[in-house]
Amino acid sequence: MNERILIVEDEPKIARLVADYLTGSGFESHHIEHGDAVLPWLDKADPMPALVLLDLMLPGTDGLTLCREIRQRWPRLPVIMLTARVEEVDRLLGLELGADDYICKPFSPREVVARVRAVLRRAQAAAGEHPAATRDALPLELDAAGWRALADGRDLGLTAVEFQLLKVMMQAPGQIFSRDQLMDHMYRDHRIVSERTVDSHVKKLRRKIAEVWPEREIIRSVYSVGYKYQPEE
Numbered sequence: 001m002n003e004r005i006l007i008v009e010d011e012p013k014i015a016r017l018v019a020d021y022l023t024g025s026g027f028e029s030h031h032i033e034h035g036d037a038v039l040p041w042l043d044k045a046d047p048m049p050a051l052v053l054l055d056l057m058l059p060g061t062d063g064l065t066l067c068r069e070i071r072q073r074w075p076r077l078p079v080i081m082l083t084a085r086v087e088e089v090d091r092l093l094g095l096e097l098g099a100d101d102y103i104c105k106p107f108s109p110r111e112v113v114a115r116v117r118a119v120l121r122r123a124q125a126a127a128g129e130h131p132a133a134t135r136d137a138l139p140l141e142l143d144a145a146g147w148r149a150l151a152d153g154r155d156l157g158l159t160a161v162e163f164q165l166l167k168v169m170m171q172a173p174g175q176i177f178s179r180d181q182l183m184d185h186m187y188r189d190h191r192i193v194s195e196r197t198v199d200s201h202v203k204k205l206r207r208k209i210a211e212v213w214p215e216r217e218i219i220r221s222v223y224s225v226g227y228k229y230q231p232e233e
């Protein structure tokens with residue numbers, strides 16, 4: 001049976017467009033317009049959806065509350081939040097809702113399908129048959145005392161800032177960090193650095209990792225949001 005995606009969206013046009021693309025990509029979908037109807041539906045859903053696309057602004061119970069509630073009651077059900085503004089994502093990240101990804105409107109339905117696939121792949125890998133192997137596969141080793149990062153035993157030769165960036169992201173694999181959050185960890189007074197500074201440090205960090213592992217992309221950029229450490233597919 002095809003995986004079912006729950007679309008929670010009060011704009012019928014958007015919901016229909018996304019549903020059409022999902023169907024065209026081999027998914028089933030179910031659409032709910034009103035926030036109050038989501039939890040009762042999930043309570044009875046059989047089978048459970050594989051993933052929830054959750055709009056932030058909804059009539060009735062809002063997306064924030066719903067995301068928290070879903071995290072608590074169905075911790076393994078992935079959630080992708082749909083938001084109307086890029087700036088909002090920073091605020092959402094700060095709230096640590098535990099959403100698996102964020103997509104800003106206007107979005108292309110193709111992008112939504114790609115993100116849905118990526119999040120599902122990750123969720124399935126995390127739930128996977130070999131959880132121990134996944135842990136063992138953590139590729140980088142941090143030597144906090146020496147401010148060194150080792151990849152297969154090789155010192156990456158990171159600067160203090162690069163080390164700090166990597167350490168912050170490695171503490172929460174899969175979690176998306178905004179540039180703002182990363183700056184907070186890098187500098188006491190981050191007013192003096194720009195977001196582009198973060199990008200340039202991340203770029204160098206990635207280049208150093210790529211020298212050891214050209215085929216692995218373990219620091220990923222999340223379009224228009226920030227970065228995350230993702231050791232596995």
Ligand code: CA
Pocket residue numbers: 009010011055056057058
């Ligand atoms: Ca809305």
